[in-house]
Amino acid sequence: MLRITELKLPLNHPEEALAAAIRERLRITPRDLVRYTIARRAHDARDKDDIQLVYSVDVTVRNEGQVLNRTKRDRNVATTPDTGYRFVTKMPADYAGPRPIVVGAGPCGLFAGLILAQMGFRPIILERGKVVRQRTQDTWGLWRRSELNPESNVQFGEGGAGTFSDGKLWSQIKDPRHLGRKVLTEFVKAGAPEEILTEAHPHIGTFRLVTMVESMRATVEELGGEYRFSHRVDDIELEERPDGTRRLTGLKLSTGETLAADGPVVLALGHSARDTFHMLHDRGVFLEPKPFSIGVRIEHPQSWIDQARFGACAGHPDLGAAAYTLSHHCANQRTVYSFCMCPGGTVVAATSEPGRVATNGMSQYSRNERNANSGIVVGIDPARDYPGHPLAGIAFQRQLEERAYAAGGGDYRAPAQLIGDFLAGRPSTALRSVLPSYRPGVTLTDLSECLPEFAITAMREALVAFGRTIPGYDHPDAVMTGVETRTSSPVRITRGEDFQSINTANLFPAGEGAGYAGGILSAAVDGIKVAEAVARAMIAKG
Template identity: 45%
Template sequence: MLRVQQLKLPVSHTREELEKKLRKTLKLSKEELLSWNIRRQSLDARKKPELFFVYTVDVSVKQEKQVMKRVHSKNIMSTTEKKFSYLHMEQNLNAPRPVIVGSGPAGLFCAYYLVKAGMKPLVLERGEDVDDRLKTVERFWSTGELNPESNVQFGEGGAGTFSDGKLNTLVKDPVGRNQEVLKIFVEAGAPEEILYQQKPHLGTDALIGLVKNIRRFIEEAGGEVRFSSKVTDLEIRDNALTAVIVNDSEKIETNTVVLAVGHSARDTFSMLKEKGLSMEAKSFAVGLRAEHPQTLINQYQYGQECREDLGAAAYKVTHRGKNGRGVYSFCMCPGGYVVNASSEPGRLAVNGMSYQKRDSQNANSALIVSVTPDDFPEDGVLAGVEFQRKLEEVAFALGKGKIPVQRYADFCLNKETKEFGAVKPCMKGGYTMANVRTLLPETLNETLIEGIESFNRMIPGFSQPDMLLSGIESRTSSPVRIVRNEQFQSSTAGIYPCGEGAGYAGGITSAAMDGLRVGEAITKNFINSL
């Protein structure tokens, strides 16, 4: 197989034009070209508004060696496709029944691996199935009635279900887990374009159906998924797991449990600390959600306020503050909504989400500042949790349970917003005008302003007076790491920390990849124990 890189065409090109350019580059006749598929597609906007797609394409041809002799280019090479493979146990093996705690990407993809390997895992999810969860979340947004067990953070699909559904990741993985995750999504009904787009995304509305389809595959293959089933305790004997306790009453005996609990499972973190698992506080970031007109971001990226063929544009910005703290955009949602993502009574957190069409008036992104355990008022492995909670309590009080929102000009002047300007909020959940500057420690506010002014030099208009800030963005990543060894087990044998909540991922794809990784480790450890 040949890999051809740097094939550039106008964004409005047809598939036939791409194939024609491919044959011309390789000097092929139609008969010599057996098949081809796009490996990667990226946008070249350096000459905007004239925009191009740049492709990497894998090609199967007749007489590959002869083709390579007649074309000489550093952008053409011979390659062998790497396919992800699953370990598999014979059906007559007495495989254990692993218990997976959490049905976010890490838990679902771990269960997927295990059923492919021949096991029959039990997935325990504290929240509701995705259909009931959607109803519960929408009721919360309209009434403020919070269900602490099923919300934007908890329930089938995990926190990523109510997000932009980004599938890009910076995780390097030579064995092909990244591509395997995308293929599983496509098998579940996602568009094939996610296999090669530079920044693929799904959107909340698409994720709901995909999550259900992955769950159905797990169940049809012999696994089981149970909802409203919260793991409240672990039984440990001689430093090894023997059982899990569900809803403070039901005992399920097992010697293997995957902790794919998500970054907001604070009560579970407390229980694990009491059980003596090795854990450590870790750095993360906090900040505010920023809303801009989507047309501003489109103009910056495309040179035009609207490109229906490309959809709403995204951005990514970073800055190193004078005090050494990083300031950066996170979970950017083109054409999206700021959402009330709270999971605890009396505490308020926000996040961003988009639907697949990305068709709201605003672009939103978290603008966050890095914090370390040195910033936490308390000591201990759960100090970051308490730091988050105190910020969320202040946000809840400021907005009286609604999302507090402020114009950027008023934020800089440290005064409450009384009237919105050209930018109006696009939000899920009630909101109210307030002085958002009171949410964060002043040193973080100053760093945030420094970063926003720096971003304005990259994206003209970014620091416009009517830009909106809301908060608090406190759930960017897990505040703890549950330590695991080379066998992917914790300090207690049989317990496998997994995904974002355990401190080993950051986003849908990386969490799903870690789920595959842990599924492989469980299978390998069992085979080696025979």
């Protein structure tokens, strides 16, 4: 089978045009084209007057060798890559060793548990929060009634933080083994639409993710895995060896139980497991500070973004709601960029701690809400902004979130400001044409009360620059809601080439909270890699 890439056709091309384009590219007759399937579809909207669809297709032809030889100078024609997943090992039939433990049931923990279960190792999965549907009810409690459950919210519970997001399923990670394809394939098995296998920027949305997470849990349990919800890891037990090394031997749980860690422990924490980071640091597990970003959520009517990106083609069903990616390097040596852009979505309360406000964005699969929203964030780094301690980034986040809580009124409303007022340096007092979507509501104020001066200065410069890239982006009526602080983990639980903690054997840090991923797909892929490392270690130990 052959893979053709960069096959471009007009936006409104007839169905038969794709087959004709394949034949033309390969210089074959209709008789020689046996069949084809779409491997990937994207769009090129750089010229709004000539938007094109861009295909990658897998093609079966007669006399494949001759065709491949004839097109050998065409870099966009090659043999179709093998994207199938192969397990690195399987549990032997006579295996009598311990069961692996996975801490966390977000995307990373979910796929670590799934892969281990598919290999036959019957993992135990611990999750501090609740099952996904109960967790959804608790999350709505904050959004609708300003009632926060610190153990069941946007950050904590089955499915992880990605459940309440846009559900983006793409990443810029290097993926030579096509592990991302394994992730997407498992999602389709669990109920995701098959188009996520072909769209260049697939997404799912919150409601579909809920049912998929439930389906995948059922698969893990059918394969002998075990879930334990409302089981938070409060402490760890360690064995100090005569040679100076140390090994994780047990987990002390919030239930009062101590779970023996006879087998490997995958630590798939989310980026908001601040109490667990503190516990690990107190127990001497090596952590180091890591860069992250801070800022706000910005909202424009989705129709404005569609028009700016697609022109007369705005609203075309093959294009959907327009997205964007923006970045600007500022005079004060800060970089401001868009983060986690959610077309046709909403801004949501994403805190997990009382007395603090943090924001995030989410979308449903339809992406048909009235506003587009995105994080507009400023990159920060430990040496410059929070030096001196591995956990200083957490303290920095908390300080900003406490400011936002106070500025919002002390009841989980978020502070907000119109762009026009933000650029002019004055508090906002009234909304105009753009209505904010944040739940449980906003308080108009001056966002300079909530963020460092360097961030405010950089964002003011960047917004004007973004307005030159996307006309109307710096429209005075657009709304900014603060604060966005949980863009990624502020720490890294450093691991070695064997995926174990560099100073604590039997502990396998994984995913976004450990500092090795950012987003659903990359976290899931890291979960697969760590599960493979765990399986190899268990087989080697016998």
